Amino acid sequence: MKQRRLIAAGAMFAAGAMALTACSSDSDSGSDGGSADSNASITLYSTKPENPLIPGNTNEVGGGNILDAVFRGLVDYDPDTAAPEMSMAESIESSDNKTWDVKLKADQTFQDGTPVDADSFINAWNWTAYGPNAALNNYFFASFDGYEAMNPADPDEDGPKKAPTPKVKELSGLKKVSDTEFTVKLASAQSFFPTMVGYTAFYPLPQAFFDDPEAYGKKPIANGPFQVTAGDGDSGFTLTAWSGYKGEDKPKIKEAIYKTYTSDSAGYSDVLAGNLDFMNQVPAAALVDNQYQTDRPDHFVNKAVGVIQTATLPQYSKNFKDDPNVGKALSLAIDRDTITKSVFNGGRTPATGWVSPIVDGYKAGACGEFCTYDPAKAKEYLAKSNFKGPFSFSYNSDGQGNKEAAEAICNSIKNALDVECNAKSYVDFATLRADVNASKMDNMFRSGWQMDYPHIQNFLEPLYATGAGSNDGHWSNKNFDALIKKANAAEGEESYADYQAAEALLSEDMAVIPLWYQAQQSVWSERLGNVKVTPKSTLDLTSVTATS
């Protein structure tokens, strides 16, 4: 998915924030006095949602955080281990990992009193999967039986003719058994299905949505521990604990107010002044010398998240086609340790593979020797390669730290290999993506991935399988595809072994160079207690406590 939760904003404010945070060490009075108040109201940092608040149509943090707070899907992720736990579902079972039987807990309702039943899932999923609805999360249903029929291809690819209107409006793979049971048939076996359905795109929808989608998108009626009671995207949303929630994770606070900010430095100033209770990511300026830790002693967390940054070598370009040596040379020439320390102030950790360490099945060192800085070996590989530069590294300059990182990468390559390397700036994310999507790149470019659901598969198949939606470099390997397919059909340790074997194949070609894993640095006020940050990078609203 997008760098969406990376947020490409606010670089213009960074310089000022630096001046601001440089002298603020005694702003914390450090008392956790008072007992938790179940009527407490807390405030959280938020950005403006880019889309209406509809699960199938929300793919960025501003809207996603609100939806994740008010909705509960079939499963929910454990805030500590990221393991899926049954939430709306009683059980999700399959004998062949292809046809799944979903049983729902009885007597669950939406906040308007209508039941959460099989239909509310089936209808919601059908709506998102139906092409003409143009839902942004449409592709999550690509693995369902009957998806093609609902999303016919454009007959002449961007030509004058439009894709025909699909004849069917329902996924043939979804079958209702009873009010509390339905079956899902997938096009191929996917053992990670129960993990996947915790993602935002898979939340159920009440009838109220279909009656008036526009009104619903402004104030969604959900089924989780909180409900949207007031507000809008411009100033923020107020969520109130919903008394009708039957799950075990009942909120311990009364109200959570998501305040919309246009710059993260303004939010951080509010935290320092005690006007904001939780900020999920401090501004880059506060990372310098771990300033945020001195600003908020004992009230911060530095936690690995499911985000990895990579450099992609376009395999469709003649410079890199069928030449593993050049990728190895470049990867060996990047001094990840120094760059993560000097540019990111330790906010990133050097990557040793293509999968984030936070998911099950992660195995360190998949990249092998190629992710360790070694100029001598790098030169050997460059000597064997056909393309010897000049190299360039394209990046979008609207993201914080992108420019510095790009220049550091190029300098490292320049010094190690004695070749030319230029950091090539794109004015923003959209401009870079336009060229990448149109396969116009002929040199290295910045790429990154934020996981959708905590599973090793999500770091491999969508990115490196032949023809996959986010396979920017057009890398293709039959063995990789076969191993992924085999792993998808297997379970547990057995499947992890195959995923790892597939990941190891990436190191043979080095068509995508792992750079670093991302961590999140959150801060909060003295009022909050029992703070947990979820695998979706947000505050776990049901476990947090607050004093009044």
Place this chain on the structure above:
Amino acid sequence: MGRYVVRRLLMMIPVLLGTTFLIYTMAWAIPGDPFASRCGQRPCSDAFVAAETERLHLDKPLPVQYAYFLGNMAKGDFGTTSNGQTVLEATEKAFPITVKLTVVAITFELVLGIGIGILAALRRGGYLDGFFLFTSLVAISFPSFVIGFVLQYLLGVKLGLFSVTVGSGAPWGDLILPGFVLASLSLAYVLRLTRASLLETLQADHVRTAIAKGLPRGMVLRKHVVRNSLIPVLTYIGADVGALLGGAIVTEGVFNIQGIGGLLYHAMRIRENATVVSVTTLVVLIILLVNLLVDLLYARLDPRIRYE
């Protein structure tokens, strides 16, 4: 005067057409795929692109698109933002906040700028004059976000005298600090302009005559000096009102004010060209009206100026 106003209003039509066409062309001429930022690290689905293309008439040539845009605008339809609000709704929410901020900023400019300007001119060469000339130079040379961050940190976070950011609905009290920061640059110019203009008028023949006639000094100042000196200052402030109403992206960002500047910034960042064009069109309209108002005010200040 009535005919003059009508003529000016009619003149706005070609100006508005010209500027909107330029803005429209420029917004859509920005290289890159207008949808690419919406779908993240993957190409947008064909269905999404098709739906958006149809909604925005992107398959038609530019002049035709522009005609659609004008037609909708004439009907009062300024389009819809990506999160489902109409542009008019979004502007209706943001604009009053920007107006409030502008009022605060202009009040600072008028009261402090003109007041200190007069004081400095009367004490020409004194300590006070020197002090304000120096501080105004500082205000001019610092970018407003630096002043914003420093004041926010010192007065807001450290001393707690002012609220650090502006709450929803933008209460007046919250706007004092951002208003001052926003005004700081113009304040310095207004101060210097008033001072220079006043000094010039003080040397004028009619002032000498008035004093020679034995008029009280206060009356001479009020009726003959200050009033005559304010025309260039008013021109400057008039232009500034227009600029401030167009939104202050930096100051709004520092103090988290949900005004026009923030609305435009967000729309530009996610490439929501339709919103950018509509909001700027509204802003252009506002600036034109404010300019007309300022021109009419000249006649009130200086009886020699007449409009027909």
